[in-house]
Amino acid sequence: MKFLDEYRSEPLAKKILEEIRRTVTRPWVLMEVCGGQTHSIVKYGIDRLLPETVELVHGPGCPVCVTSLEMIDKAHAIARQPDVIFCSFGDMLRVPGSEADLLVLKSRGADIRIVYSPIDCLKIARENPDKKVVFFAIGFETTAPANAMSVWQARQQGIKNFSILVSHVLVPPAMAAILQSPLNRVQGFLGPGHVCTVMGYSEYEPIASRFHVPIVITGFEPLDLLQGTLMTLRQLEEGRAIVENQYPRVVKREGNRVAQELVNKVFEVCDRKWRGVGSIPQSGYRLRPELRDYDAESLFNVEGITTAESTICISGLVLRGVKKPHDCPAFGKQCTPDHPLGATMVSAEGACAAYYAYGRHLQLKHEAVTAAAAPA
Amino acid sequence: MTRAGEKKSIEAPIGLNGNGAPAAQPVSFTGSCPVPIFDHKEIVLGHGSGGKLSHQLIQSLILPEFSNALLEPLHDGAVFSIGDTRFAFSTDSFVVKPIFFPGGDIGELAIHGTVNDLAMCGANPLYLSAGFILEEGLAVDDFRRIVQSMKRAAAEAGVLLVTGDTKVVDRGKGDKIFINTSGIGTIAPGVRIDPARAHAGDKIIINGPIAMHGIAIMSVREGLNFETEITSDCASLNSLVAILLGAFPDVHVLRDPTRGGVASALTEIAESAEVGIHLDEASIPITEEVKGACEILGFDPLYVANEGKLLAIVPEEGSDRVLAAMQAHPLGRAAAIIGEVVENHPGFVTMRTRVGGNRIVDMLSGEQLPRIC
Numbered sequence: 022m023k024f025l026d027e028y029r030s031e032p033l034a035k036k037i038l039e040e041i042r043r044t045v046t047r048p049w050v051l052m053e054v055c056g057g058q059t060h061s062i063v064k065y066g067i068d069r070l071l072p073e074t075v076e077l078v079h080g081p082g083c084p085v086c087v088t089s090l091e092m093i094d095k096a097h098a099i100a101r102q103p104d105v106i107f108c109s110f111g112d113m114l115r116v117p118g119s120e121a122d123l124l125v126l127k128s129r130g131a132d133i134r135i136v137y138s139p140i141d142c143l144k145i146a147r148e149n150p151d152k153k154v155v156f157f158a159i160g161f162e163t164t165a166p167a168n169a170m171s172v173w174q175a176r177q178q179g180i181k182n183f184s185i186l187v188s189h190v191l192v193p194p195a196m197a198a199i200l201q202s203p204l205n206r207v208q209g210f211l212g213p214g215h216v217c218t219v220m221g222y223s224e225y226e227p228i229a230s231r232f233h234v235p236i237v238i239t240g241f242e243p244l245d246l247l248q249g250t251l252m253t254l255r256q257l258e259e260g261r262a263i264v265e266n267q268y269p270r271v272v273k274r275e276g277n278r279v280a281q282e283l284v285n286k287v288f289e290v291c292d293r294k295w296r297g298v299g300s301i302p303q304s305g306y307r308l309r310p311e312l313r314d315y316d317a318e319s320l321f322n323v324e325g326i327t328t329a330e331s332t333i334c335i336s337g338l339v340l341r342g343v344k345k346p347h348d349c350p351a352f353g354k355q356c357t358p359d360h361p362l363g364a365t366m367v368s369a370e371g372a373c374a375a376y377y378a379y380g381r382h383l384q385l386k387h388e389a390v391t392a393a394a395a396p397a
Numbered sequence: 398m399t400r401a402g403e404k405k406s407i408e409a410p411i412g413l414n415g416n417g418a419p420a421a422q423p424v425s426f427t428g429s430c431p432v433p434i435f436d437h438k439e440i441v442l443g444h445g446s447g448g449k450l451s452h453q454l455i456q457s458l459i460l461p462e463f464s465n466a467l468l469e470p471l472h473d474g475a476v477f478s479i480g481d482t483r484f485a486f487s488t489d490s491f492v493v494k495p496i497f498f499p500g501g502d503i504g505e506l507a508i509h510g511t512v513n514d515l516a517m518c519g520a521n522p523l524y525l526s527a528g529f530i531l532e533e534g535l536a537v538d539d540f541r542r543i544v545q546s547m548k549r550a551a552a553e554a555g556v557l558l559v560t561g562d563t564k565v566v567d568r569g570k571g572d573k574i575f576i577n578t579s580g581i582g583t584i585a586p587g588v589r590i591d592p593a594r595a596h597a598g599d600k601i602i603i604n605g606p607i608a609m610h611g612i613a614i615m616s617v618r619e620g621l622n623f624e625t626e627i628t629s630d631c632a633s634l635n636s637l638v639a640i641l642l643g644a645f646p647d648v649h650v651l652r653d654p655t656r657g658g659v660a661s662a663l664t665e666i667a668e669s670a671e672v673g674i675h676l677d678e679a680s681i682p683i684t685e686e687v688k689g690a691c692e693i694l695g696f697d698p699l700y701v702a703n704e705g706k707l708l709a710i711v712p713e714e715g716s717d718r719v720l721a722a723m724q725a726h727p728l729g730r731a732a733a734i735i736g737e738v739v740e741n742h743p744g745f746v747t748m749r750t751r752v753g754g755n756r757i758v759d760m761l762s763g764e765q766l767p768r769i770c
Binding site for chain 2: 025029030031034035063064065066067069070115124125127128129243244247357
């Protein structure tokens with residue numbers, strides 16, 4: 022396919038991999054920021070093609086994973102109401118809240134619909150004047166313009182039965198939080214290509230210089246990821262720490278000004294809770310006060326819902342390898358994939374979830390990939 | 398869940414988790430998606446997806462009650478002998494929205510589906526039954542169109558519809574029309590199709606491009622319009638099966654990768670035969686249009702439904718003959734060898750990716766959902 026196959030060429034991938042092998046002289050830990058990048062890396066097995074000394078750790082950039090349990094419970098409280106049509110991007114439907122997921126609520130009679138764009142909700146709102154249409158506005162800066170546009174158009178068109186439940190998160194504060202952690206291992210970043218398409222990358226320049234960490238804005242195709250990795254490794258090996266753009270066919274330094282203006286008209290920066298992490302200051306968007314009529318959180322009076330993540334969870338220790346999942350008193354009892362208490366049980370690749378769901382299969386799986394990767 | 402007033406805050410400072418222990422950032426951002434719910438109290442759509450939830454439902458609720466030697470292989474149909482003749486018997490229910498879609502409709506799908514299930518047992522399909530559940534308000538003209546379409550499909554497949562039933566439910570209690578078909582066919586001597594026969598060294602052959610039916614259905618659901626029309630591949634495969642068995646009778650396994658796609662079908666085979674399967678992504682046929690649609694939707698075509706495709710697992714010495722026979726048939730022009738059965742990693746499907754990496758191809762838990770990222 023034009024403009025895709027070019028970025029999935031095996032001979033070119035081999036060339037970049039050879040160059041990476043020539044470049045690397047010692048171990049490095051890189052983080053790819055975006056969930057989309059993680060998905061590509063896993064889908065194409067890219068992490069397994071890199072030299073063993075280059076470790077890729079998965080970043081915070083999957084909006085589905087980082088949406089707080091509390092916000093999901095708020096969404097469920099709204100979706101349960103009989104006069105509501107609750108609209109969401111598809112992959113939010115399976116995320117467990119405290120009690121159920123949206124697919125279960127649907128099976129109990131809630132009107133829950135998958136949309137591909139928040140703008141589709143306006144049509145649903147016009148066609149169902151006796152219902153309240155709510156869109157679950159999650160995501161990073163990438164989805165913010167379309168979500169902002171839905172509110173903007175609703176106001177212009179006088180649509181009164183539409184609102185959004187906002188749980189937007191922002192990348193730069195999360196990166197700064199990672200780098201400030203005393204246990205941080207990340208030495209370089211593959212920056213978020215699509216976030217920067219909207220926002221540009223000037224806001225990453227202070228992070229690169231303050232923490233002396235290379236940030237390479239990177240695309241999502243296999244060759245993008247390999248080239249982004251190479252560029253980051255070159256900076257590390259040469260002791261440089263600047264922002265570079267691997268993805269210039271899409272990303273400009275100033276980003277998309279029109280989109281940024283719209284986002285600023287509709288949203289303002291606020292503190293935000295991240296699942297498994299806690300609150301990060303100034304790391305989210307909420308609707309501006311003058312657009313309160315479109316804020317589902319206040320319209321449905323769910324602002325008071327707070328959901329505590331467990332206090333018995335030892336995910337922090339599990340993640341550092343200090344404890345095993347079965348050392349936790351809650352493992353398999355209070356804490357299961359149905360009712361996860363911590364990030365390591367929420368995430369499909371989290372250690373606790375893997376132990377629980379796959380058990381002995383996990384090792385087999387590892388051996389399967391290793392065997393398949395071994396030369397015949 | 399707690400509410401305001403009895404607030405238990407999770408406002409842990411950065412670097413601390415709920416119990417005050419230092420969190421191992423950055424790894425506490427494990428960037429993969431949350432684990433879905435498995436232990437359901439109600440039936441959800443995912444139970445009908447052909448993925449893990451479907452399997453769980455069958456294994457935990459149905460099999461324990463009806464367990465018998467004919468059912469247990471969980472093949473596309475039951476195979477048994479009466480006198481000297483071996484028979485295959487299969488049933489399938491059809492619920493599809495919209496009922497008319499590019500390249501087909503629910504009527505022909507109901508014929509093809511059961512014909513194909515029988516063909517995947519190596520049988521020559523003979524007689525079909527049809528049960529209709531109609532929703533009050535369905536246009537009689539639509540029903541006529543569906544019945545006409547079933548008539549054409551049955552004639553093409555060379556099967557007779559010999560018994561049937563019709564019920565009507567209140568408006569709002571069904572989705573226009575549901576159809577169940579069952580069928581019976583005979584298996585020629587010397588043909589022994591059995592998922593448990595997949596053996597290391599066998600080649601895996603598919604008869605053409607994948608994911609067409611699922612994407613055709615998605616493309617006409619509300620709100621999605623692609624520039625080029627993607628049509629369903631739905632077709633009866635019994636004539637193709639007859640030709641390939643004629644070319645090489647000792648085919649080990651046949652499977653139509655319907656719900657759950659090629660990935661789920663091959664995972665089932667790997668598990669039941671306790672063999673490994675290794676695929677080569679670059680050799681899996683897929684059209685540009687379907688590939689594009691999958692990119693837009695964030696779907697993996699390996700998990701998207703097919704209705705006119707079969708996977709043949711064939712000993713290496715017969716693979717060229719089977720491939721050539723398929724390619725000479727109108728439904729197999731784009732047939733290709735897409736992988737092989739291996740001794741390593743029994744129970745698992747792996748794939749060499751387009752850029753030369755390797756990954757596990759696992760079964761999905763439920764429906765594939767469009768991704769935000």
